[in-house]
Amino acid sequence: MTIDTDRTTAPAVPSRLLKSPARTDEGRGSSPEVRKVVEEVIADIRTRGDEAVREYSERFDKYSPDTFLLSDEKLQEIMARVPQQVIDDITFVQEQVRVMAQKQLESLSDFEIETLPGVLLGQKNVPVEAAGAYIPGGKYPLLASAHMTIITAKVAGVERVAACTPLIQGEVPDATVAAMHLAGADEIYLLGGIQAVAAMAIGTETIRPVNMLAGPGNAFVAEAKRQLFGEVGIDLFAGPTEVLIVADEHADPFIVAVDLLSQTEHGPDSPAVLITTSEDLGRQVIDHIEAILPDMPTRDFAEPAWRDWGAVHVVQSLDDAYALADQYAYEHVQILTEEPRTALEKMHNYGALFLGEGTCVSYGDKVIGTNHVLPTRGAARYTGGLWVGKYLRTVTYQEVVNTESSAFFGELCGRAARVERFEGHARSGDVRAAKYRRTGLSWSGHTFGQ
Ligand SMILES: NC(=O)c1ccc[n+]([C@@H]2O[C@H](COP(=O)([O-])OP(=O)(O)OC[C@H]3O[C@@H](n4cnc5c(N)ncnc54)[C@H](O)[C@@H]3O)[C@@H](O)[C@H]2O)c1
């Protein structure tokens, strides 16, 4: 991971690295190898439909049933297998996500204004009709992604939500399916990776296409969405998880270490970065990480992630820490300082902020109610995370009910269009000015306005 300053006007921030990442070859966006595989799979699914989907599911996930769609009967069997406590917890968390999404919906308003007499300009937010939700599942049953993608779509008013998740090591992920069902998915497919994303976007003989895709995933899933963008809408580039912690000397180094490692377990490509004003804290955090890693049950992912991509920077001031964090533009940014809310003013590039020791990225990931589908690989420079607005199309309309106002715009439009040499456009203005002012304009054998 390089600290890429070429896309920002911010000056380079001086820092000393107490721990450098072992690898520095990963730039922004997807790697060429991932891009190539995704291109080939999408092209094949485009021509061969279900047959290709089944072949890729067999190749990548060892699963090729007659149909990937879960029947009502299968769904009920799965629901019956999920322990009541899990169902209760899912229900509680989904309510938190729903409350947040509903508040977001309320923050958007349709409006109509009258700019001149009888000139009405309006805006409406219209939900997309069909959305595809991708719920990751290659390594872990990420059921929380079902809450984030499906509930948010339903609150936005999306009528049809098709949702895909892969098997995990050949097993049906019962709790994930329960979360998808309880969130209100209309169709649930046991299908993952590029083949799931492509099937939902392009459509096959058995899967109707959707209008937009949402949800996080590994590098293949994120790249598949990126390549299909244009043909369908996508929420954002939400690839492998990243965490960055800004800490001062007041932070508890053990908690900093635990929180950094919490995100490295997502996968070997999940970077964790600490930026601190305290060299002493930085050293203690590194020592704690070395002590925790050997017993970590998810060490196989966490250890390479930390060795390859982990970094610890020491900076002179918190202002420098915030500036450097802004250059990283990471998905999750945790602030463990004496006055964490300062970051709300100082920082601009992040997917979500986690302020103070009382909360952590894991709360956001799993339980608290903010959406966990967040921008990665620098996408935080241009977008926030998934929210109700991503499922809505903000459209406009206009009406002019006053003929004098229409005549006024007709003349203005005639002049404006002719400056651009658009004679046809100008005439649409001319005919209204002529008709409403009865000026008797004529061309091509027609006389207007008398
Ligand atoms: N940015 C966010 O908001 C966010 C949130 C949660 C999770 N995540 C990320 O989601 C990801 C989940 O990844 P995952 O792998 O566990 O599940 P996943 O469901 O995203 O991917 C699993 C699928 O990848 C496909 N696949 C695996 N190896 C392949 C290969 N070599 N070629 C082609 N296809 C291949 C398989 O079909 C498999 O079904 C993690 O990277 C995690 O960090 C991101």
Ligand SMILES: [Zn+2]
């Ligand atoms: Zn996480």
